[in-house]
Amino acid sequence: MNSxxxxxxIFKKWIIIMMICIFSSNFFYIPSAHALSDNKQFVLDAxxxxxxxxxxxxxxxELQWKRIxxxxxxxxxxxxxxxxxxxxxxxxxLEDPFTRILRPKDYELLKTSNFxxxxxxxxxxxxxxxxxxxxxVISTLAGSPAEEAGIISGDQIDKVxxxxxxxxxxxxxxxxxxGESGTKVLVQIKSMSDETKEIDLERRSVxxxxxxxxxxxxxxHTIGYLRITQFSESVPKKxxxxxxELKDKDVEGVILDLRNNSGGLVSSGIAVxxxxxSEKPIVETKDxxxxxxAIISQKNSSFDxxxxxxxxxxxxxxxEILAGSLQDNNRSILMGEQTYGxxxxxxxxxxxxxxxIAITVASYLTPQGNNIQGKGIIxxxxxxxxxxxxxxxxxxxxxxxxxxxxxxxxxxxxVEDKVNKLESKDIEN
Numbered sequence: 001m002n003s004x005x006x007x008x009x010i011f012k013k014w015i016i017i018m019m020i021c022i023f024s025s026n027f028f029y030i031p032s033a034h035a036l037s038d039n040k041q042f043v044l045d046a047x048x049x050x051x052x053x054x055x056x057x058x059x060x061x062e063l064q065w066k067r068i069x070x071x072x073x074x075x076x077x078x079x080x081x082x083x084x085x086x087x088x089x090x091x092x093x094l095e096d097p098f099t100r101i102l103r104p105k106d107y108e109l110l111k112t113s114n115f116x117x118x119x120x121x122x123x124x125x126x127x128x129x130x131x132x133x134x135x136x137v138i139s140t141l142a143g144s145p146a147e148e149a150g151i152i153s154g155d156q157i158d159k160v161x162x163x164x165x166x167x168x169x170x171x172x173x174x175x176x177x178x179g180e181s182g183t184k185v186l187v188q189i190k191s192m193s194d195e196t197k198e199i200d201l202e203r204r205s206v207x208x209x210x211x212x213x214x215x216x217x218x219x220x221h222t223i224g225y226l227r228i229t230q231f232s233e234s235v236p237k238k239x240x241x242x243x244x245e246l247k248d249k250d251v252e253g254v255i256l257d258l259r260n261n262s263g264g265l266v267s268s269g270i271a272v273x274x275x276x277x278s279e280k281p282i283v284e285t286k287d288x289x290x291x292x293x294a295i296i297s298q299k300n301s302s303f304d305x306x307x308x309x310x311x312x313x314x315x316x317x318x319x320e321i322l323a324g325s326l327q328d329n330n331r332s333i334l335m336g337e338q339t340y341g342x343x344x345x346x347x348x349x350x351x352x353x354x355x356x357i358a359i360t361v362a363s364y365l366t367p368q369g370n371n372i373q374g375k376g377i378i379x380x381x382x383x384x385x386x387x388x389x390x391x392x393x394x395x396x397x398x399x400x401x402x403x404x405x406x407x408x409x410x411x412x413x414x415v416e417d418k419v420n421k422l423e424s425k426d427i428e429n
Contacts, residue, residue: 135156
């Protein structure tokens with residue numbers, strides 16, 4: 001009898017354990033991959049890419065990232081648009097404007113700007129203010145409708161076609177500014193002096209021409225002028241070709257113009273730094289595991305003569321990596337104004353056949369350990385001059401000041417000492 005009673009008790013215990021397991025499984029149930037609809041699987045794929053790649057896993061834990069997945073997948077997601085909206089809502093708690101979903105049009109446009117030579121739109125590079133969440137102009141593309149309309153770095157975008165940018169967010173604001181050539185978009189701008197105006201911009205194909213070069217000559221010296229408008233895949237090779245062309249013309253020094261270069265491919269910016277540095281640290285990156293990886297330039301540089309680098313508040317991201325490496329290694333004097341301050345690195349991932357997601361995967365420090373996120377880089381020489389409408393032309397006073405400084409350096413062994421001795425009356429005329 002005792003034996004039978006014990007068997008019954010054991011059986012009841014197993015039943016209770018099984019019921020607990022079943023109810024526990026249902027309570028924490030998340031549909032398995034094969035049970036998800038295509039659109040929900042799309043959302044889950046986006047969640048997984050962020051979960052595996054985001055540079056700050058502690059932030060994900062703080063936000064209870066797995067619970068966000070669970071809540072998101074419980075939503076009605078039956079269309080592609082509902083999937084995109086669900087992903088946008090899922091990413092909002094990160095408060096990272098650079099980690100964002102890219103709909104097919106935006107994804108194709110970003111790939112084109114990174115790998116191609118033309119882009120359709122109004123020519124605005126945008127960023128989001130970390131404190132106010134306002135959408136600000138980082139820079140305008142040369143020869144673009146935005147530049148011709150007088151929009152400058154630091155201007156705030158309030159509305160696009162009557163819709164508030166605070167409602168749209170960074171990604172959707174940028175998306176609404178793009179479109180087919182010949183179409184128009186109404187943009188409400190607030191300047192840094194709080195003047196508000198509406199501008200009707202016509203979209204068109206903008207020739208990016210990422211590398212522009214020319215020779216500057218006076219009675220005693222020959223200087224090479226080299227401007228990089230953005231860091232696309234082709235830029236490192238174009239820089240090598242441009243430097244060889246300038247060397248063939250016997251230039252003694254180079255003015256590197258990074259004004260209004262809002263970045264692009266980080267790998268491209270690093271490769272360009274490699275052209276000017278010999279066995280020197282270019283940048284230090286820090287990934288999600290806290291591992292710091294210092295990138296060192298190769299032994300042979302393409303140009304080792306005197307340099308002045310022009311930067312402004314539109315100089316951002318990969319441009320700041322390049323400018324910071326040149327400054328910290330005393331390779332080039334920086335002249336202009338404080339840069340934008342974007343010290344985060346994004347990776348672009350494909351999501352489905354025609355869309356993608358940009359994910360912040362690392363932060364970076366300059367060779368001397370400076371974190372420029374939200375701070376920017378302060379030049380060696382501040383210029384308080386208005387900028388030319390067309391960079392590099394004969395009336396560009398910033399370039400004229402760089403020429404004066406280079407001419408003063410050619411015969412000087414101690415570059416830094418000479419810069420300190422240079423009187424302010426000798427520049428900014």
